[in-house]
Amino acid sequence: MIRQTDLTVNFAGIKLKNPVLTASGTFGYGHEVSDLISLSKLGGIITKTITLHPNNGNAQPRLYETDYGILNSIGLQNIGLESFIQNHLQKLYKIGVPIIVSIAGQATNEYIKIAKILSEHSIISAIELNLSCPNLQKNIICSDLSMLQSIVYNVKNVLNIPVIAKLSPLNADITKPAFIAQEAGADALTIANTYPAMAIDIDTYKPKLSTIKGGLSGPCIKPITLRCVYDVYKKSNIKIPIIGCGGISNGSDVIEFILAGATAVSIGSVSLNSPSNLITIIDETYNILKRKNISSITDLIGQIKS
Ligand SMILES: Cc1cc2nc3c(=O)[nH]c(=O)nc-3n(C[C@H](O)[C@H](O)[C@H](O)COP(=O)(O)O)c2cc1C
DSSP states (O other): OOOOOBOOEEETTEEESSSEEEOTTSSTTSOTTTTTSOGGGSSBEEOOOBOSSOBOOSOSOOEEEOSSSEEEOOOSOBOOHHHHHHHTHHHHHHHOSOEEEEEOOSSHHHHHHHHHHHTTOTTOOEEEEEOOOTTSSSOOTTTOHHHHHHHHHHHHHHOSSOEEEEEOSOSSSTHHHHHHHHHTTOSEEEEOOOEEEEOBOTTTOOBSSTTSEEEEESGGGHHHHHHHHHHHHHSTTOOSOEEEOSSOOSHHHHHHHHHHTOSEEEEOHHHHHOTTHHHHHHHHHHHHHHHHTOSBGGGGTTOOOO
């Protein structure tokens, strides 16, 4: 019997028409490519990380394509919260898919301040807390689990929409920050961000990035992040849903992340080449399910046989 193929997922109470989201920072503010692709086909949009004040980010060069993946040290360059709200929020809302705003602060108070301001805008579906940027001078949040706990707890207190904690993959046991985030009130997790890495020019002997080290992303990180998602999902005391994020480049990768325990995925580097790759990936995911005669993608969540 041929069955209907359904890509819909319920993610922390948000209905996504498919599990494919844009990864923060790789899709601008989220609407700029509306002439190039049909943004309403996406499962949802996660914006570039927004900070309280405008931020120029790190000095150039801050992006370098290695033979294996992309190195970036953008350093959270963005126009700041006020300008984001004035110039981008309505445009995002008009796309008609769930909008998840990624935020970061220098300290807990700054996260709370941003969250309070955003709480006045009912068109936002969820907040993603960037607790994991490897490209900042003061990158304490990756390693300071009490700070992570405090940010999640306090932000959750001022919002009545889901809070997603985006974790660094760097903790030797990623289930620890995942559990702390859950207990502090996070409604979901994004696993994970980029991996510290570097490249050197062998003619000038200079690093390829102004900051020497940056974050590595793209297909080369997929197996490592997939393992992180699996570890967190299989830890039975972590119940909140997961966005798998790392190196996804086709429909088969999406299915792997779902089998490992993700409910949704966010995709970055491959959309830098062409934003239309996201739509191709959604179509590929659909075709895999159809070929396998699987009626709903939710039937595959965490179904790895081990
Ligand atoms: C150019 C670039 C900018 C990024 N900026 C952000 C950002 O602002 N906030 C964030 O949480 N992650 C940021 N990331 C990380 C991505 O959201 C994603 O976690 C990472 O690239 C892994 O996914 P991918 O392999 O599909 O790219 C950035 C990545 C790249 C390549």
